[in-house]
Amino acid sequence: MIRAKAVEWIARIRNGRSIYLIGVLVYIVAALLLMNWLGQPGMRGVAWYPLISALAFAAFLGSLLVIYYAPMAGAVKALLSLAILLVLLPLLGVRNPFLLEIATQAGIFAAMAIGLNIVVGFAGLLDLGYVAFYAVGAYLWAIFGSPQANIAFGTNRFPLEPEWFFLFLFLAVGVAALTGILLGLPVLRVRGDYLAIITLAFGEVIRVIANNLDKPINLTNGPQGIRPVQRPPLFFKPWLQSLGIRADDPVLYALYFYLLVLLVIGFAIWLARRLENSWVGRAWTAIREDELAAQAMGIPLVRMKLAAFATGASFAGAMGMIFAAKQYFINPESFTFMESIGILVMVILGGMGSIPGSIVGAVLLTILNLQILKGLSQMLNTLRQAGVVIPLINFPLSQWPTQLEPAKYERLVFGILLVLMMILRPQGLIPEQRHRMELAEAIGREKEPERLPIEEELPPVVSAPEVKPARD
C-alpha cells in the first residue's frame, strides 16, 4: 500500500516539473540551514565570519534568482518568492537586525537602480548625477518632517505628524519628477558625453546647495544636516497588540521600512515592466539605438527623453524620502558623486536595460559594500588589537595604515569591477532580453491562408493613377 503510493509519487515527480520545485525547495532549505547555523551564538568568533556570513546571505537571497530561472508555473514562483521575502527574511531579520538593515538598504538601491536603468539602460541617457533626485526626496521630508522647517519659515507648526509621511511620499515622487523635467529641458538637447558632464555637474550642484543653504534662510542646516527626521506612522501597532504581539519599536521600524521598501520595489518593477512592453519602452530603446532614425520614425526626442528622466527621477525621490525617515538623520554627505557612480555600477554590473539585472547588481554591491568590506575592516581591527604580525615579512598589523582599510576600498572595487565587466561581460550579469512574441501567436499566423497582405489594412492614400510618363 505504502509502496504503491511511493511509486505513484515518484512517477508523478518524474513526469511533471515538480523535480524543479523540489530542487528549488532543497536549495532554499539548505540556504536557510546555513543561515541558521551561522546565526548561532558563538559563531561570530569564527575566523572570516563576516565574509562567510555575507556569502551565506548572498546565497540565501540567491534563492530568489534560482526561483526566477527555474522552469515553474508563474504562480508557484510568485508564492515561493513572497514566502522568502515576506516570511523567511523577516524571521532571520528579527534574529539578526543587521541582515534586515542590509536587505532594506539593498532594496533602496535596487529601486533606484531600476529607476536609473530606465534612464541609462532603456533610453541610453548617461546620467551621472542621479543621486540629486534622491537628495531632493530626502530633503523634502527631512525639512518638513523635522523642526527644521520652523527655523526656515519662523513658525512652530513643524515637524509634521507621522501621518503626513504617505502624502509626502507622493509629493516626493512628484517633486523629484518635476526636478527631472526642469533639469532635462535645457540638458537633453545635448548628447552623449555632454549629457554625462552636465548631469554630473547637476548632481554636485544639488549637494553643494544642500551644504550651503543654511543661510540666508536656514533650509538644510548645511553640513550639520537635519535631525531628527520624523518616521512613518506605526498605525498598525494597536492591531498587533490586540493580536497579542508585542514588539519593540526598533524591531517594528526595521520591519516596517523593509516592507515599505519592498512595496516600492514591487511598484517600480511593475511600472518599469509595463512601460518596457509598450510603445513608450520601444521608443526609449529606439532612441538608445539610433537617435536620428528614432526621430525619423516620428518619435519626439525631447518629450520621450524627458519622460524617461522624470520616471527615473521619481523612484529616486521616493527612495530618498524613505532613506531620510529610516536614517533619522541626513546631511549632504549621503548624496555625493560616489553614490551616483555606485548606482550606475549596479546597473552596469547587472546588465544595462535589464530589470532583474539592476536588482541583482544592487543587492550584490550592497552586500559587498556594507557586509564584506566593512566586515573585513572589523576583522583587521581585531587582528590589529590582538597584535598579530604578518608572517614571513614580519610586519605588525598595528602599523597597517588606516587608509588601507578594506572599507575604504569601495572606489577601488567599483573601478576594478567596471573594468572587469567591460572586458569580460559588457552585457552584464543578467543581460537584457528583447521580447519574444509568444511562439503560438507567430505559428498561428503562419497557418492563416495566404492573402494579399495589408491591402484591407492600408486603404490607398490616393488612388493610383495609370502609369504614364510625367511629360507627354
Place this chain on the structure above:
Amino acid sequence: MAYLLELRKVTKRFGGLVAVNHVDFTLEPGRIVSIIGPNGAGKTTLFNLVTGIYKPDSGEVLFEGRPLVGLRPDQITAKGIARTFQNIRLFSNMTVMENILVGMHTRFRANPMDILFQTSRFREEEQRLRDEALRLIRFVGLRASPDELVKNLPYGEQRKVELARALAAHPKLILLDEPTAGMNPQETAETTRLIRRLRDELGITVILIEHQMRVVMGISERVTVLDYGEKIAEGTPEEVRRNPRVIEAYLGRGAALEAIA
C-alpha cells in the same frame, strides 16, 4: 494639379559648400520618381531637407500645400513622409517586430494609464498593430522570424526590414535612399518589383535616390538630375539619358561631346 510635394528655390550651405542650390522640384501624388547624380551631388541632403533633419538656408518646402520648414523630423513623419537611409539605420538590438512597431510610433493612441493598467484599448491596439506588422513582414518578403534581432540578419533582409519599418507609419510619401545599394541583380529585381507595388497596391508616392541605372530607367516615370547641388536636368528617363549635360556630369566633357557627335 495639386502637388504632393513642392520645393521652391531650396538652398542649403555647409560653410562654403553649397550642397543644394536653388532647387525647384514638384511631385504629383501617385508617382514614382528618381533623383540621380554623381556622388556628392546633394541628393541625400535634399532628402534631409524634406524630412527636417536639415533646415534650408532659404527656399520653401511644401507638403500637401503646407510648409514643412521649421517642423521637427518627428512632426514631418507624422504628416505622412517616411524614409529609409542610405546606410541602413535600423535599431540593431531590437527584433524585427519591434523595429516595425517603432515605425508605427505615430499611430499608437494608448496613453500611459492604458499602458500601466493594460486596458482593453492598450491590448487591442497592441494586438492589431502587431498583426499588421506581421502582414508588412510578408508584404516586403521577409523570410526572417519576427523575433530575430535585426543585427543578426543578412544585408538584404535588413533592407527589407527598413522598408517595412518605413511603411509601418502609413506614409503618403516615401523617400528611399539607394534601396538597392549592395544588392545582387536578383535582389535588385525583387526590390524594383516591390517599389512598384508600394505605389500600385498601397497608393504611396515614391521618390528614390538610385545609382543603378537599370532600376532608375525601369521604374521611374520622371528623373531629376542633380550635380554640385544644382538641378541640371529633369524629364522622362529617355530624355534624361540623352541630355548632354547629364552625360557630361557623369562621364566628363569629352564623353559628352563624343556622344553628341
